[in-house]
Amino acid sequence: MKNSSRSFLIAVSLLIVSFTPACVHHACCSKATSARMLGKTDPRRSSPDAALAALKEGNARFVNGKTAHACNIQRVAATAQGQYPLASVIGCADSRTPPEVIFDLGIGELFVCRVAGVASEINDVASLEYGAEHLGSPLIVVMGHTQCGAMKAALADEPLPGSLPHLMDAIRPAVERARAAHPKANASTLLAAATREQVQGEIRQLLKSPVLHELVVTGKLKIVGAIYSVEDGTMTWL
Numbered sequence: 001m002k003n004s005s006r007s008f009l010i011a012v013s014l015l016i017v018s019f020t021p022a023c024v025h026h027a028c029c030s031k032a033t034s035a036r037m038l039g040k041t042d043p044r045r046s047s048p049d050a051a052l053a054a055l056k057e058g059n060a061r062f063v064n065g066k067t068a069h070a071c072n073i074q075r076v077a078a079t080a081q082g083q084y085p086l087a088s089v090i091g092c093a094d095s096r097t098p099p100e101v102i103f104d105l106g107i108g109e110l111f112v113c114r115v116a117g118v119a120s121e122i123n124d125v126a127s128l129e130y131g132a133e134h135l136g137s138p139l140i141v142v143m144g145h146t147q148c149g150a151m152k153a154a155l156a157d158e159p160l161p162g163s164l165p166h167l168m169d170a171i172r173p174a175v176e177r178a179r180a181a182h183p184k185a186n187a188s189t190l191l192a193a194a195t196r197e198q199v200q201g202e203i204r205q206l207l208k209s210p211v212l213h214e215l216v217v218t219g220k221l222k223i224v225g226a227i228y229s230v231e232d233g234t235m236t237w238l
């Protein structure tokens with residue numbers, strides 16, 4: 001190979017490598033921005049709506065294949081002394097629904113609780129109170145998802161072993177509300193309706209917390225519902 005050809009190939013290779021890291025789409029890897037973006041004054045934490053916009057942008061990056069998770073090793077050091085999450089998420093334990101991945105956010109950016117069927121109990125509520133009141137997270141997302149196994153099991157209403165009946169008891173009211181509202185619905189419509197009912201019921205439960213309620217009425221916190229699609233990665237905001 002001629003020297004000029006070799007030089008050209010090396011130049012092209014360097015160009016490709018320099019544009020390959022996933023971080024190219026995200027500002028978090030710049031040292032100057034990492035401190036600003038992870039602190040108390042991160043503009044994404046300035047209001048519930050700013051946080052919600054950041055989550056919507058992150059999900060759009062995820063859906064478009066422009067994610068930035070290579071940033072996480074820098075975030076380990078940047079968050080070691082404290083956490084300033086921009087939002088809290090309570091979602092299903094389902095392996096297909098990891099919030100940090102589907103919102104394209106890194107270590108220290110989301111405060112997360114997960115339980116099958118998004119059937120929160122008192123310690124989940126306490127965790128979300130801590131995230132909102134103590135850590136200053138201005139947004140709670142209650143996130144259900146399509147094809148939820150826990151919701152399907154509650155709809156099937158068959159005998160289950162171990163602790164699963166306890167979980168079904170927590171989900172059954174949403175199933176009953178969906179059945180009452182859609183008496184002639186087919187299985188997939190009923191599953192979607194029951195999942196929405198579960199999310200909306202969870203929001204009502206969270207608002208019974210005096211701590212969360214006070215933050216909501218003073219405008220410091222919003223609690224929003226969403227359904228994540230395991231089929232295409234998109235989020236439907238309720």
Ligand SMILES: [Zn+2]
Nearest residue numbers: 092094148149
């Ligand atoms: Zn699920």
